[in-house]
Amino acid sequence: MSTREKEPLFSAKNLKLFTTPLGRDNPITVQVLGICSALAVTVKLEPAIVMALSVTIVTAVSNLVIAAMRKSIPDRIRIIVQLVVIATMVILVDQFLKAFAFDVSKQLSVFVGLIITNCILMGRLEAFAMANKPWPSFIDGLGNGAGYGFILIVVAFFRELLGSGTIYGYPVLAKLGIYTSGYENNGMMILPPMALISVGVIIWIQRSRDRSLIEKK
Amino acid sequence: MKEFSNRYIFIFSAVMVIAVATLLSLAATLLQPRQLKNLEIEKKKSMLESIRIASTNETTESLYDKYINRSFVLNSKGEAVEGVDAFKVVLNIEQKKPLDQQYLPVFNATPDDGKNVIIIPVEGKGLWGPIFGYVSLESDMNTVYGVTFDHKGETPGLGAEINTSEFEGMFSGKKLFEEGKFVSLGVIKGGAKPDDSHNVDAISGGTITSKGLEKMLLDCIVKYNDYLLKNRN
Numbered sequence: 001m002s003t004r005e006k007e008p009l010f011s012a013k014n015l016k017l018f019t020t021p022l023g024r025d026n027p028i029t030v031q032v033l034g035i036c037s038a039l040a041v042t043v044k045l046e047p048a049i050v051m052a053l054s055v056t057i058v059t060a061v062s063n064l065v066i067a068a069m070r071k072s073i074p075d076r077i078r079i080i081v082q083l084v085v086i087a088t089m090v091i092l093v094d095q096f097l098k099a100f101a102f103d104v105s106k107q108l109s110v111f112v113g114l115i116i117t118n119c120i121l122m123g124r125l126e127a128f129a130m131a132n133k134p135w136p137s138f139i140d141g142l143g144n145g146a147g148y149g150f151i152l153i154v155v156a157f158f159r160e161l162l163g164s165g166t167i168y169g170y171p172v173l174a175k176l177g178i179y180t181s182g183y184e185n186n187g188m189m190i191l192p193p194m195a196l197i198s199v200g201v202i203i204w205i206q207r208s209r210d211r212s213l214i215e216k217k
Numbered sequence: 218m219k220e221f222s223n224r225y226i227f228i229f230s231a232v233m234v235i236a237v238a239t240l241l242s243l244a245a246t247l248l249q250p251r252q253l254k255n256l257e258i259e260k261k262k263s264m265l266e267s268i269r270i271a272s273t274n275e276t277t278e279s280l281y282d283k284y285i286n287r288s289f290v291l292n293s294k295g296e297a298v299e300g301v302d303a304f305k306v307v308l309n310i311e312q313k314k315p316l317d318q319q320y321l322p323v324f325n326a327t328p329d330d331g332k333n334v335i336i337i338p339v340e341g342k343g344l345w346g347p348i349f350g351y352v353s354l355e356s357d358m359n360t361v362y363g364v365t366f367d368h369k370g371e372t373p374g375l376g377a378e379i380n381t382s383e384f385e386g387m388f389s390g391k392k393l394f395e396e397g398k399f400v401s402l403g404v405i406k407g408g409a410k411p412d413d414s415h416n417v418d419a420i421s422g423g424t425i426t427s428k429g430l431e432k433m434l435l436d437c438i439v440k441y442n443d444y445l446l447k448n449r450n
């Protein structure tokens with residue numbers, strides 16, 4: 001199909017598609033998309049990591065599919081087509097996990113289904129894949145998934161460490177013997193509001209380092 | 218973007234829907250045997266967990282055959298019902314029937330310490346969906362030998378903590394009866410007192426799941442009341 005593409009697969013332009021969503025155009029901290037799931041799955045690192053991976057795969061592949069058929073999708077039903085592609089992908093992932101990685105699917109439970117409602121997916125399909133070639137779209141999907149996953153993992157790391165005293169289920173604080181000196185886990189960290197505040201702190205740090213992100217009054 | 222005719226849009230959607238439906242039903246049908254097998258292993262694994270035996274996906278089946286030696290079905294009066302496979306009884310279907318028609322499965326097991334324990338399946342509602350598990354009782358039909366719980370979609374780190382061994386471990390040694398009367402097991406917000414023989418600590422941040430679990434234990438085990446009283450020793 002697109003064999004006459006002149007630019008190399010990993011051109012600077014394509015690499016930029018991957019790196020901007022990690023920082024300057026991060027889906028969570030800059031575009032403020034996908035916040036809902038960022039609150040739900042960040043109590044522990046493990047679901048956060050699996051969720052990050054699943055979202056990355058689903059975003060990249062649905063971007064690829066939509067970009068490949070973008071010219072034949074009628075404009076008037078494009079949102080429906082996008083939804084169908086995402087939903088199909090997610091159900092397939094769910095079915096395969098249930099058959100071949102039962103433990104992971106149990107771990108993720110309802111969150112696999114929730115990928116469908118993740119705003120990042122629809123956002124990328126509508127904003128990028130509908131107007132770009134398959135390969136850049138695929139990279140864009142990977143980048144946005146990774147940008148989302150990165151924030152998820154950072155938030156989950158602090159929430160699990162401060163809220164439960166563990167990292168990836170390993171009782172770090174107990175092993176260090178911190179509890180004997182009177183330290184107690186902060187129960188508030190495991191409640192959803194702290195996820196919002198953690199994301200807020202990350203946004204704050206990012207904006208104070210990169211002034212160009214601050215809106216002009 | 219170029220304009221598409223209505224005809225094209227209709228054909229496009231029809232083809233898309235048929236293609237997707239075929240793909241999904243194909244995937245579901247082909248993967249179903251594996252998924253059902255996984256569920257069966259999962260069920261056996263949970264039962265083993267409730268008698269404090271850990272197993273991996275590979276060893277579950279042989280360990281199950283080794284430790285679980287008998288299963289039978291009771292009615293609500295505690296009498297045995299013939300001709301029903303306890304393993305195949307689906308609890309949430311039973312719970313929709315009137316009480317006197319419900320099948321109550323019981324599994325007999327002999328863990329390594331030689332005790333004779335019975336395993337009772339339980340199922341109820343958490344915050345987001347079903348929660349379920351198994352409770353094993355020692356031969357006095359009163360002391361809890363072990364429990365295991367699981368859930369469909371409780372929040373990780375909050376309600377989902379019911380399936381951690383820290384939480385489940387607190388139930389071992391608790392009592393169901395007080396002077397021959399059924400009291401059940403419970404959870405207490407803020408922590409149960411060490412000498413409390415019926416209650417354990419609730420999960421912080423998981424109050425609704427904890428309360429659902431308490432209700433599940435009461436609702437499911439009280440049905441066995443007659444059988445437990447008749448067979449205690």
